[in-house]
Amino acid sequence: MSNNERRRFLRAAGALALAGLIPPATAAAAELELQQPGTLRVAVYANFPPYSAAGKGVDIALGRALAEHLGLQPQIVEFPADEDMKDDLRNMVWRGHYLGTKPGDVMLHVPVDNHFATINPQVRIFGPYHLETLAMARLPERVPQPSNSVAETFEVFTTEKIGVELDTHSSDFLLHILDGRLQPNIVHFPSLAAAVEAMRRGEIAAAMGTRTELEGAIGGGGDIALDPLGMPELRIRPWPLGMAVKKDSGQLADALSNALAELQRSGTLARIFADHGLTHRLP
Structure with missing residues (x-):
């Protein structure tokens, strides 16, 4: 952690x-x-x-x-x-x-x-x-609901951008999955709140991090979906x-x-x- x-x-x-x-x-x-x-x-x-x-x-x-x-x-x-x-x-x-x-x-x-x-x-x-657990906040019109498959869930980010906080497990995970093919589309932010703001502006399509931090950053708006992530490749349980x-x-x-x-x-x-x-x- x-x-x-x-x-x-x-x-x-x-x-x-x-x-x-x-x-x-x-x-x-x-x-x-x-x-x-x-x-x-x-x-x-x-x-x-x-x-x-x-x-x-x-x-x-x-x-x-x-x-x-x-x-x-x-x-x-x-x-x-x-x-x-x-x-x-x-x-x-x-x-x-x-x-x-x-x-x-x-x-x-x-x-x-x-x-x-x-x-x-x-x-x-x-x-x-x-x-606490890891989760993904996403724009539903651009990113489908995640599944238990890493390939199915993250393939979309070979074309869409995803935000993460610097120096976190989420960052390390995204940088190394799918043979590193996501790296050009991973955007680092000083906080998950900053990533969510970038998502609201349409600059990125999703953000990955701890569920409670993402929920707090999203607030009560219904334009962003929030889904827990549970695939075994994450190597971290709630x-x-x-x-x-x-x-x-x-x-x-x-x-x-x-x-x-x-x-x-x-x-x-x-x-x-x-x-x-x-x-x-x-x-």
Whole structure:
């Protein structure tokens, strides 16, 4: 997974006035080991819509909801992605950045994967809250619906142009399939949102990337179709997004897991995605 693919209380003075509104988890929150008592520091990726960008996005809303459920004040930290996610976990979870940025108490948008967890023993990965997958946004009048066949799905891009984000699995995949015949028609963009805008102008006929990012970029317009991609040649299956804390922060992980379960049971998690015009998919 590339660094582009990537993922936002109550203080003691206000606690007395709002005592009747504080959820039952508040009492236990006082026992959690946090960098700043009473505050949950939540690390999310910067410039990563629709998950987190300029104070808005589903990860930012989820981080706030988790903190509030625990009776804590949310402190959202948007950080730029490093070379890979192992670096991000080091910088924002278990050690901190060498330039002085403190890590968060929890980081969101972390793939819940056994192998990935094994090669990052300094953190505890848990709490899957959304299932992400690869997809294609397309102009239906120019690009047919994708099938399970790479040849059938992508042959059209020997004549039509398709957009992808730089330095992503989608880019690498398109550059190498069909013996490289698509390369002249692959257009790279700094973001999937930029690719979708180019599609609206008719400059490209399709874009490939993560489904949620494409859905957020498309918005509610019906002129662009969005289809998941599931052919085996992709060599990547849908992946659950979750959270990470320091390895020894088991009590915090349990509290966050319980809070997430309650947000899911109450429908709050689904509403967070719906409020951002997105489809929530359970892992």
